[in-house]
Amino acid sequence: MxxxxxxxxxxxxxxxxxxxxxxxxxxxxxxxxxxxxxxxxxxxxxxxxxxxxxxxxxxxxxxxxxxxxxxxxxxxxxxxxxxxxxxxxxxxxxxxxxxxxxxxxxxxxxxxxxxxxxxxxxxxxxxxxxxxxxxxxxxxxxPVRPDMPNAHLGMVSDDIFKLKKLPKSVLIVGGGYIACEFAGILNGLGVNVTQYYRGAQILRGFDDEARGLIAESMQEKGIDLHLGTNILEMAPASADHSASHAGTGSDAAMGAPVGTTQDLLPGAEDTGEPVWVKATNGSENVFDAVFFATGRxxxxxxxxxxxxxxxxxxxxxxxxxxxxxxxxxxxxxxxxxxxxxxxxxxxxxxxxxxxxxxFNGNPTPVDHELIPTAIFTQPEMGTVGMSEEEAREQEPVEIYCTSFRPMKSAFANQPDRVLFKLVVSKATRKVLGCHMVAPGAGEMIQLAGIAIKMGATKEDFDRTVAVHPTMSEEIVTMREPIRTA
Known part of the structure; x- marks a missing residue:
């Protein structure tokens, strides 16, 4: 044919x-x-x-x-x-x-x-x-919205790039990398950000220590993060809602009146009004906008x-x-x-x-093992391989980890901390996972990913001369495990 x-x-x-x-x-x-x-x-x-x-x-x-x-x-x-x-x-x-x-x-x-x-x-x-x-x-x-009444009042990630103007306050629903990245972005651009996540900690599936540090950093930067919390109800904010809850919404914290979503999204299905939200923890608030980052x-x-x-x-x-x-x-x-x-x-x-x-007659299966990944939260996270939790379920491991204030932040007396972590097999000495929370972590994890993909051992890392003074030198200077599992 x-x-x-x-x-x-x-x-x-x-x-x-x-x-x-x-x-x-x-x-x-x-x-x-x-x-x-x-x-x-x-x-x-x-x-x-x-x-x-x-x-x-x-x-x-x-x-x-x-x-x-x-x-x-x-x-x-x-x-x-x-x-x-x-x-x-x-x-x-x-x-x-x-x-x-x-x-x-x-x-x-x-x-x-x-x-x-x-x-x-x-x-x-x-x-x-x-x-x-x-x-x-x-x-x-x-991106998908949750199956609940009035979910059309919330925007999704596609809509963020179509905003005609920024809302004064936003509720972000979700705890994955999209939710956490946009929480940092909008917070940095001056939006008052509240985030609800139904789980016990954000960034499920990533290393516990790394995601814990990111959550702390987000809160230090002013993001109002609520764990174990989800939306119970949402509706266009009536005058009664606005009056009775103006003191609890994030706009009130800025000393500004509750704004509106009017003209935010061309063609959006909402009413052009702020959104009233009742949470599973019983709180009720009014937000300029609600952003669902609840899956794709x-x-x-x-x-x-x-x-x-x-x-x-x-x-x-x-x-x-x-x-x-x-x-x-x-x-x-x-x-x-x-x-x-x-x-x-x-x-x-x-x-x-x-x-x-x-087309080339060379059957090539797709390799999905040991993929380096960057999450552009603030600070960034770079990760490759297994988390500590995942690795210890498979075999005995040693954990090498350090967290500190880097030179640039310490000099400016700022609280920002970084984390560097290696998960090492006791039996083979191979580095099973590498996790970084630091400015530029995405850039650093690309190079670490090469070594780990090649099967580098902890001793290979130890033999590598440190680049000083840098944050990343800690990856090759951690000599003693902080724990075994």
Whole structure:
């Protein structure tokens, strides 16, 4: 059978674009369809704009620290309009880069929604249909609101980047990395931030000591963090709500009247009023905005996947094997839509492995072991390998850990602390996990990840000469374990 294309990719995010252009560069005839903006979650409404917002928010603490070092600085007002305009200009530039990468690689791109009509046929929202020998689904995921009355009054992470102006107060619901990162961002930009998380500690699944230090630091910076707490009810704030609870909301703490969400979100479903929230701890408050960071689901709805025989999991994910192949041999999937490891570099690696397997005759399973990760809280967290809690369930381990005020903070008499931690196997001496909470932890963990991926032992770390004076030298100077488990 003759096909229109060797490969048809559905989804123009980082993983899909990489797979499409690499396959095309190798001689395959490739097409790609994207219904929204090229670049996907990471470039348009995720990692990139979020990191730029982190940079913006970190300037808030500059004058205080600078004064300790002899500089007479003062902080002016933050101009959200100016920043967001520059941000959107940068995102437009990056989207154009992605479009050009496809064009220059010889990929036919379609600005349309795609769905499957059989194992080899893609139908576009424009009415056109194409056949392909292989189909790759790389449609990513989307943030979800909780299933509760009036949940539409709250925004999700996609909405943050569309704000016309910043609210004076916000309630963030959730305790994962998205919730904690935006708590730090909005707090740094001058928003009064309250955070509810139903669990006992934020950042579930990460090392206990590391996430504990981050929680303490967040509270020291003024984030009103409530653990073991969730929303019980929410509704548009009536005049009675505003009057009776104006003294308990975060705006009151600023000495400002309760604001409104009017004009915050173009096209938002809310009423343009502040939101009244009753928590499971019995408290009632009014907030300018509520932000749900309560999870993400794969984008598989109304794509014809199940109709053509593709197995779909409980969260809506496409079930794939180690080669990213679905239950239909001609259909593959990579990235967040598979709900494996929802990280942009992982999607890119999965895309490369797919091309090696399908087009280069080199079956390449995806390697999801020992992936370095950065969480852009303030301070940052960098982590690779197992947490102490995870490791000690598998084998006897030694724990090397230190926490201290780094030189820059100590000189300025600021309370900020950092943490460096190694989890080491007693039997093999291999470093099973490395965890850092410090400014620039994301940069540092990339290099530590290389050593740990190579199987470095604690003695390999010990043999490495320290770079002094740095925070990171502690990674190679911790000689005695603080405990065994």
């Amino acid at each position: 003759a096909f229109d294309y060797d490969l048809f990719v559905i989804g123009g995010g980082s993983g899909g674009v990489r797979a499409a252009r690499v396959a095309a560069s190798g001689g395959a005839k490739v097409a790609l369809a994207e219904e929204d903006r090229y670049g996907g979650t990471c470039v348009i409404r995720g990692c990139v704009p979020k990191k730029l917002m982190v940079f913006a928010s970190e300037f808030a603490g500059t004058p205080d620290q600078a004064r300790a070092y002899g500089w007479d600085l003062s902080l002016g007002a933050f101009d959200w309009t100016a920043f967001s305009g520059q941000l959107n200009t940068e995102l437009d530039r990056l989207e154009e880069v992605y479009r050009n990468l496809l064009k220059n690689s010889g990929v036919d791109s379609f600005d349309a929604r795609a769905r499957l009509t059989d194992a080899h046929t893609v139908e576009l929202s424009t009415g056109k249909s194409f056949t392909a020998k292989h189909i790759l689904v790389a449609t990513g995921g989307h 689901d794969p984008n598989t709805a109304d794509m014809g996947l199940e109709e053509v025989g593709v197995k779909i999991g409980r969260r809506g994910e496409i079930v794939v094997d180690e080669y990213s192949q679905s239950s239909v041999p001609s259909i593959y999937a990579i990235g967040d839509v598979t709900n494996r490891v929802a990280l942009t570099p992982v999607a890119i690696r999965e895309g490369m492995a797919f091309v090696e397997t399908v």
